[in-house]
Amino acid sequence: MRKITGWRWTFFIGGMMIMALGITMSIKGKIVGTSPWDVLHVGLFQNFGLTIGTWSILTGFLIVVSTSLVLREWPKIGTWLNMLLIGSFIDVFNWLLPSTEIYGLQITYFVLGLFVLSFGCGMYIAPNMGAGPRDTLMMILVEKFGGTIKTARMGIEVLVTILGGLLGGPVGVGTVLIALTSGYIVQYSLPYCRKVLMKCIGNMEGMM
Template sequence: MKVMYWRWLFFISGLIVMSLGISMSIKGKILGTSPWDVLHIGLFQNLGLTIGTWSILTGLLIVVTTSIIVRERPKIGTWLNMLLIGSFIDIFNWLLPTTMNEGLQVIYFIVGLFVLSFGCGMYIAPNMGAGPRDTLMMLIVERFGGTIKTARMGIEVGVTIIGWLLGGPVGVGTIAIALLSGYIVQYSLPYCRKILMKCIGQIEGMKPFF
């Protein structure tokens, strides 16, 4: 019971932190946004709704499609990832003040990059289920071969082009997130796992859950 409590707490907290970072990067869109947010913003600008809603809808499309292909029901963590991130993106977009000052937008973006990457490591640490986009990436690797890096890059290039055609903000920040976020997660993930183990009080030699 204690183990599951801390795992779920880290998972949901990580999603919230990552959503905060995504919203900060959106507020600093003078540098561009992440590949998926280029698409979400482009859809928002052309079709209305909200950026978070489009995050949920694109995630839902991916979840349904991948579930049909692999003939497996998505884990609860996948559904929560899809719903909570989109919802909290809208909440933070509403809470965080918008600025037209270019310097402040740059600060927004840089801090947002680190926050979203740390949140990503935090939500992955308890191993409660991959997000829709990560599931799609793994499916492509499984079905067509290649590396995770190649699959992720291919997906992100594709959604960036579509988002750009829809008027989404593409810039040096888009490339920065694509290239640097993985390196930050590489350090934040083991750190978050270490903290999680301390919270759970797992004894040495006990089989890990991830």
Template sequence: MSKVKSWRWAFFIGGLIVMSLGISMSIKGRILGTSPWDVLHIGLFKNFGLTIGTWSILTGLFIIVTTSIILREMPKIGTWLNMLLIGMFIDIFNWLLPSTTNYGLQVTYFIVGLFVLSFGCGMYIAPNMGTGPRDTLMMLIVERFGGTIKTARMGMEIIVTMVGWLLGGPVGVGTIIIALASGYIVQYSLPYCRKLLIKHAGNIEGI
């Protein structure tokens, strides 16, 4: 494997791990609420068992299959790895990180988790190895129905939040904070990670 590919894979896998850590931290601090998709995953977990990470994988798989049928094309390997690894690492970190009922510690978990997951998102996107299942669905909605990415993302997240809430998932002010603030943090972390990647791997086409 070339130096460029090695660094791109390192950033991609490393970013997924970092993002999964941030997601798990926000779940540990769910007294404030969790991200829209995790509201759904936790709601499914509460009602049907399995694990939160497993539901992340299953919902991702459903989205991949649906979008592949509509687009009549197979997604990049990075999309499959995104689906599998994030779910796996969410369960690993949920097991490793200590739970707490202390309000202050849960708030700390949430705030730190927000920055960690947003940085990890920028890190995994930087090498352009394939988008996650949910981002693929968002782009498909924009392509087929028009509108902006922001509108498509907001519409998706409102729907999954409502479904997750009906299933007993934790909705709160933190759900809104993650939905609004994570994009702004990624806006800074993505170019930083791209510059860091180029510094180590050299000039890379396509990022």
């Protein structure tokens, strides 16, 4: 049982690390824009200092507190870890990955980042250790006001993109591309990661 739990935590934390790597790569390729939430985080960073990862943590914390008040319950530990670790990993990778002003390399950063962050998203969701703050907000909006998950997500992302754009965040065709395509990549990466996870757990059960 302990080994099964260990595999679940490995996928959860490893997936968040991979997702943060992809987010950082897309930010390094911001000449074409970055994801809606990172438009906001970069805009806040440019205007008020701190780091992009810190703003990711702070906005996540605000969402966690707000959703907890609405639900009248504290979220799972996985939600708190999602909030803290992704922002921390973003700052680490932002320091490790070299920046470039070469247009072609920024495009490469962005395209690779799109696939990496989407795969990482599927990987961290696979073990079902707790939804991220932004995913929780999306589900609450659907529960309280109706509509579809797609509509709720789009509404949130349009709002944060506008706010981030007003702060000078990197809005561009890449912002739209991530918003429209990342979900489709996660749609394939999630069942794949679940299959791999179950295979790892199955091997462990066979050894017990």
